[in-house]
Amino acid sequence: MTDTPISRRDFNVGATATVAAASLAGRAMAQASAPFDLVILNGRVMDPETGFDEVANVGVKDGRITAITADALEGTRQIDATGHVVAPGFIDTHFHWVRPMGHKLALRDGRTTVMDLEMGTLGTLVGDWYAMREGTTQINYGCSSSHEMARAFVLDGITTIDCPEALNHRGSEKTGWALTRPDIDQGNEILRVIDEGLAAGAIAMGSTLGYMRDGASAREVFELQKTAGNYGRPSAFHFRYTPGTDTTESNGIQEMLANAAALGAPAIACHFNNPGYNLVHELLTRMRGQGMNVWGELYPYAAGSTALNAVFLEPEVWVDQLGYRYEDTIQDVLTGEWYTAESRAEMVAKEPARLVLVYKMPPEAIVDWLKMPGVAIASDTVPILGDIPWDTPYEDLPNSHPRGAGSFAKALRLGRENGISLMQSVAQTSWNSARPFSEMGLKSMQERGRMQEGMIADITVFNPETVTDNATYEQGTLPSTGIPYVIVNGTVVVDDSEVLKDVNPGQPIRFEPQESKLEPLEVSTWTQTFYEVPQDFGGGVPGTQPQYDHRIINCCD
Numbered sequence: 001m002t003d004t005p006i007s008r009r010d011f012n013v014g015a016t017a018t019v020a021a022a023s024l025a026g027r028a029m030a031q032a033s034a035p036f037d038l039v040i041l042n043g044r045v046m047d048p049e050t051g052f053d054e055v056a057n058v059g060v061k062d063g064r065i066t067a068i069t070a071d072a073l074e075g076t077r078q079i080d081a082t083g084h085v086v087a088p089g090f091i092d093t094h095f096h097w098v099r100p101m102g103h104k105l106a107l108r109d110g111r112t113t114v115m116d117l118e119m120g121t122l123g124t125l126v127g128d129w130y131a132m133r134e135g136t137t138q139i140n141y142g143c144s145s146s147h148e149m150a151r152a153f154v155l156d157g158i159t160t161i162d163c164p165e166a167l168n169h170r171g172s173e174k175t176g177w178a179l180t181r182p183d184i185d186q187g188n189e190i191l192r193v194i195d196e197g198l199a200a201g202a203i204a205m206g207s208t209l210g211y212m213r214d215g216a217s218a219r220e221v222f223e224l225q226k227t228a229g230n231y232g233r234p235s236a237f238h239f240r241y242t243p244g245t246d247t248t249e250s251n252g253i254q255e256m257l258a259n260a261a262a263l264g265a266p267a268i269a270c271h272f273n274n275p276g277y278n279l280v281h282e283l284l285t286r287m288r289g290q291g292m293n294v295w296g297e298l299y300p301y302a303a304g305s306t307a308l309n310a311v312f313l314e315p316e317v318w319v320d321q322l323g324y325r326y327e328d329t330i331q332d333v334l335t336g337e338w339y340t341a342e343s344r345a346e347m348v349a350k351e352p353a354r355l356v357l358v359y360k361m362p363p364e365a366i367v368d369w370l371k372m373p374g375v376a377i378a379s380d381t382v383p384i385l386g387d388i389p390w391d392t393p394y395e396d397l398p399n400s401h402p403r404g405a406g407s408f409a410k411a412l413r414l415g416r417e418n419g420i421s422l423m424q425s426v427a428q429t430s431w432n433s434a435r436p437f438s439e440m441g442l443k444s445m446q447e448r449g450r451m452q453e454g455m456i457a458d459i460t461v462f463n464p465e466t467v468t469d470n471a472t473y474e475q476g477t478l479p480s481t482g483i484p485y486v487i488v489n490g491t492v493v494v495d496d497s498e499v500l501k502d503v504n505p506g507q508p509i510r511f512e513p514q515e516s517k518l519e520p521l522e523v524s525t526w527t528q529t530f531y532e533v534p535q536d537f538g539g540g541v542p543g544t545q546p547q548y549d550h551r552i553i554n555c556c557d
Contacts, residue, residue, distance in 0.1 A: 036061050036075035037490060043081030043461060047451040048088070048427035049435070058086055060457040063490030063505075068453055077492065079485055081461050085422070088430035088449050089458030089488065090408045093117045093236075094270060094297055094378035096163035097404060101388045101397070102381060103139045103506075104499050105405045108479035109379075109469075110429070112458040112488045113140035113448065115509055117236040118270045118380070119163045120144030120206035122153060123197025129161060130201070130508050138493050140444075140458070142509030144206030144236060145197025147224055150190045151212065152177035164383040170307055171353040178311060179215045187220060188520040191227050195518040198227065201510035203442065204234045204268065210242040210252070211311055222259050223521055229265030230517040232440050234293070236268040243304070243312055243360050245322065246276035253280050257287065260294055266440055269296035271304070271380050273361065273369050281372050288374065295436050297378035300366045300410045303359040303473065305333065305382050305401035308344060309352035315341055324360075331357040333399050336474065355382065357401060357473060367418045370411055370425070376432040379407035384477075390501065397477040406469030409480035413468045422464055429460075444509045461485035 036059040045056045045068055052068075059067035059075060067073060089112025095102070096116050106114050121129045121143040133141050143162065152158045152169035155176030160168040169177050182190060194205055205228035209216055225235045239252030253269050253276075260267040272280045280296065287294050308330075311317065318324050319341070330339040332347075333355040339347070347354055369375065381404035384397060394405075408429050415425035434449025447456045460483060467482030486494035491505035 035059070036066065036073060038077045038079070038457070038487070038492070039073040039075035040079045040081050040086055040459070040461065040485075041073070043084050043086035044464075045086045045451050046423060046426050048423055048431035049450045050452070051423065052451065053423060056086075058451075058459070060459075060487070060490050063457055065451065065453055065455050065457050065459075068451065079461065079492075081485075083465075084461050084463050084484075085426070086451065087426050087460050087462065088434075088451050088455075089113060089460050089486065090429040091115075091376075091433040091449055092379050092381070092408070093268070093376065093433050094299075095381045097381045097383035098133070098141055098143070098162065099164060099383065099388075100138070100390050101392065102383065102404070103137065104390065105394070105477065105479060106379075106381070107139060107486050107494050107499050108483065108497070109406060109408045110460040110462060110480070110483045110486060111139065111379075111408060112460065112486060113142070113509060114381075115142035115144075115203060116163060116206070117142075117144045117204045117234075117268060118206050118238055119148060119166070119208055120146035120202065120204070121162045121197065122146055122149040122160060123193040123195065123200070123202070124153070125159075125161050126197040126200040126202045127513070130510060133506070134508070136504055137506035138499070138504050139488060139506045140448075140509050141506055142203050144204040145194045145200075145202040145228075147190075147194060147205065147207035147209070147216075148177060148212065150193040151180075151182075151215070153193055154186055154189045155180045155182060164385065167353050167385070170309070171351075177215070178212045181215055181217060182220070184521060184523070187223070190220075191223055191520065192518060194224065195227050195516055198231050198233060199514055199516045201513045202233075203437070203510060204228060204236050206236045208238045209240050210238045213240045213311065216240075218255065219521075221255060222262075225256070225259040225265055225267070226263055227518065229260075229263040230519065231511070231514075232266070233511070234266035234268050234436070234440070235260070236270050238270050242271075243274055243322070243358070246279070249274050249276040250279045250283075253283070257283060257294060261287070261292060264292075266293040266436065268436075269294070271298055271378070272296045273298035273300075273365070275361070277365070277369065281375065285374060293436050293439050295374060295376065295432070297376040297433070298369050299378060299380050299403045299407050300370060300414060301401070301403050301407075302361045302363045302366065303331075303357045303401070304380070305355060305357055305403075307353040308339075308356050309348050313344070313356075313358070329359045331359070331473075333357055333401065333476075355400070367414060367420075370414055370418070370420055370428070373424065373427075374432060375428060377408055377411045377428045378433070379403045381407075394477050394479055395475070399474070400476045402469065402471030402473060402476040405471035405477055406480050409462075409467050409483065410469035412462065412464070416464060416467075442509070442511060444507070457487055457490040459485075459487040461487075
């Protein structure tokens, strides 16, 4: 289905010293005569922002979409997209494996941008995290400033840069990051670390609060959201009671939403595909109707995945409070074996952060999630640990949750099979993530998530009749199919369903660095603001107001 005047690898990688001079001259003439670097012909172009849905030709020049038209177009590289949808590149805001093999699987699933906004990166290392990926990444990338890693740094003295390194603290014997209630000085230091990441350009504040439900107070959570809100940026939460019941799940999300409303700050409900999702969707919809920038994301799977030592998998929570049986719900990712209370305790002692599948929702709920307008698809891709060579065959990778390889193709497949409009599905894969960031002024998202002239050419071409996920719980790293072309910043990275090696057009998704906006929590400042009679009215020093003996001062004599 391609008409390729030059080879796909030469087009993307460029000429090398071994290319003959005649080939170079021929290519230079072709580029000079063609008005576009790339044209995509005869595809069904869909733009979820405007509702545009027509068969058209798309012209790309200098990394941007410069023409969408019924007129004939010519380009240095041509792709015939007959029978295919030409959609905005898929955007994944919940991606924990920002590493080359993780990117390779994401690209096969149609994703052009991946961001870890739930767990994120240690605030003091946000600049380094972005610098490490500059010019060497196949896909657009971004991160939040991490609450969990700031707590590990301050309370345990452990440095963890991002999720693939989380065994630094989650696999250690130190539990301050999860269980310690910080004093005010420690709390302010946690805020300082998070603020440093936001000042460095992190997209959001990310919190895995559900893993720290006993250590992080309601006051701490409020101050986190205030710190992010100072920059006009969102807080992205794994909620305090996730996983839980339809009441506790909703209450956990209401904590975030109440803070967001009080602060006028954006917020993201991470993976709310849990009990209570219907109420959460209504809350988010109603709040957006009142002008608040709050939204939610989910992955289209009935099971989640986490570390075996997660606090919510302890017997007193998982069994006693939630009523689950390990034998039915907790499965080892690598071996496929189901845990018992005894075998779980044994494995936690040996390998506390071992990955497991957690079955918590009925499969029929997935279609309900995909029907909800305004909701974004996000994969919650978990990392496969270790330095995995890029050329490793997909079937030889260690097993992982299939959401890492198949979330977006599965959403499209289930939409097709259940009569969900294709525009709804396309919006969930792209526009629903780009829109809220556009509203808060993130330029890189104001230019993505749309098929419009002038936008950055992040484009996913898929066959709506055949696109499908192939990853399963038993073999979770099989790539999606029916997505033959993925273009990142105007460069073809997936060509005829092959991810091209050493083609690295990925760009950072971040805010510009700026001065700190930190507001430490100070008791005296708080009382001056929120008490009718300031605390220091007795002499200018907090705590020195007059003391009275209630035994000799009578109210009504």
